[in-house]
Amino acid sequence: MDSTRQLGEDKISKLLLKFSIPAIVGMLVNALYNVVDRIFIGNGVGSLGIAGITVSFPVMLVIMAFSMLVGVGANALVAIRLGEQRKEEAELIFGNAVVLLIGISTIISITGLVLLDPILELLGASKEVLPYARAYLRIILIGTVFQSTSMGMNNFIRSDGNPKMAMNTMLIGAVINTIFDPIFIFGFGWGMEGAALATIMSQFVSFIWVFSYFLRGKSTIKIRRKNLRLELRIIGSIFAMGFAPFLMQIAASLLNFIMNKSLVQYGGDIAISAMGIVNSILTLMIMPLFGINQGSQPIIGYNYGARQFNRVKETYKLAVIIATIITTFGFIIIQVFPGFLIKLFNNTEPELISFGIIALRRFTLFLPLIGFQIVSSNYFQAIGKPTHSALLSLSRQVLILIPLLLILPNFMGLEGVITAGPIADFLASMITGVFIYFELQSLMKKEVENSNKEDSFKKNDEILKDF
Numbered sequence: 001m002d003s004t005r006q007l008g009e010d011k012i013s014k015l016l017l018k019f020s021i022p023a024i025v026g027m028l029v030n031a032l033y034n035v036v037d038r039i040f041i042g043n044g045v046g047s048l049g050i051a052g053i054t055v056s057f058p059v060m061l062v063i064m065a066f067s068m069l070v071g072v073g074a075n076a077l078v079a080i081r082l083g084e085q086r087k088e089e090a091e092l093i094f095g096n097a098v099v100l101l102i103g104i105s106t107i108i109s110i111t112g113l114v115l116l117d118p119i120l121e122l123l124g125a126s127k128e129v130l131p132y133a134r135a136y137l138r139i140i141l142i143g144t145v146f147q148s149t150s151m152g153m154n155n156f157i158r159s160d161g162n163p164k165m166a167m168n169t170m171l172i173g174a175v176i177n178t179i180f181d182p183i184f185i186f187g188f189g190w191g192m193e194g195a196a197l198a199t200i201m202s203q204f205v206s207f208i209w210v211f212s213y214f215l216r217g218k219s220t221i222k223i224r225r226k227n228l229r230l231e232l233r234i235i236g237s238i239f240a241m242g243f244a245p246f247l248m249q250i251a252a253s254l255l256n257f258i259m260n261k262s263l264v265q266y267g268g269d270i271a272i273s274a275m276g277i278v279n280s281i282l283t284l285m286i287m288p289l290f291g292i293n294q295g296s297q298p299i300i301g302y303n304y305g306a307r308q309f310n311r312v313k314e315t316y317k318l319a320v321i322i323a324t325i326i327t328t329f330g331f332i333i334i335q336v337f338p339g340f341l342i343k344l345f346n347n348t349e350p351e352l353i354s355f356g357i358i359a360l361r362r363f364t365l366f367l368p369l370i371g372f373q374i375v376s377s378n379y380f381q382a383i384g385k386p387t388h389s390a391l392l393s394l395s396r397q398v399l400i401l402i403p404l405l406l407i408l409p410n411f412m413g414l415e416g417v418i419t420a421g422p423i424a425d426f427l428a429s430m431i432t433g434v435f436i437y438f439e440l441q442s443l444m445k446k447e448v449e450n451s452n453k454e455d456s457f458k459k460n461d462e463i464l465k466d467f
Contacts, residue, residue, distance in 0.1 A: 007079075135196070
């Protein structure tokens, strides 16, 4: 049986767990790339090393943004086309995505290397932090094509009905990164360069792993030479569907840029280092939500394309419940053990630890609401409404948080930077609640209409049988 048929037939709870658990593990593993780097650098290099990665992070978010623009956008289209039983069209979209991932990542790599120092200075690197940031980001940019392509193509393994394989892609890379980090940083004494080199080596292995899956001939959708020619209509559709997560990551990059500028102005390099740690911890808490999104997206997309609206609604509601449980658990851990979490990254600088504890508790005050907000935004993308998804994705970071970061520090100083986060979380969740209420009402109407059509077909069949 075609492995994608399970998306429209199996029990929703079983499907969501089957697809989400590997994706959650995969996303957590993916988050460990930066977190592990910061832990080893914080203990091996110090706070300036953490600041160097933090200043570089907006560039890494841009790399991730283009990977999601193509990977997530094309994957959403592929899931819908498979639900509509249009396999050839799905493979054409996939082929175009492969070319785009390689081409765009190559352009980013070359541009970043040429303009490396000006970019880092623009992002807030001080004279003390610049050498650390330059040493790290230069090597990361060299490996951009491996990171972007493996991450983008991994989405299609899930849509192909093989979530465990997708999880293994990220797991292998993270394990390699974790093994090489201490060897390169402490054993060889390579510091920032060692952390970056461990990262791109692990991403290269993931890159080879992903390509081998589709080249071995066992996948439902395949890489075909005839589909490796870019078509404008396909590119436009991919970009439209991937626009929401792309904007979300670009907004995250812009947000990090503005926050770093404020942190430098009101708190200096220690404040940047502390918020770098806070963002690492927050990333570990939020990444499972993106795993839920990746697990639920093919289920929602396939069933929406197949007009099984009851399954669409059930998948969404279950995803929200699981996401809220995860964020609530993360909130409790953060509020109870903030000192332990901060000291994992640096246990020798009291000023860094003190401010880190305050910032971590304050910035994550409304963390339990984030699960609902992120899953709901992804729902609109999965059903082919990228504009709604983009608006909700950007509501927290662009429409609310960035203005707050520009306004509050003028009156509250450093306190304003760490207070802006929870306010944005609360307001964005309220906006999302309004959007999702009307969408669920619309979905219920479609469900009723679909049910009435089925009843009509059944009556016609009964009449024909009587004749």
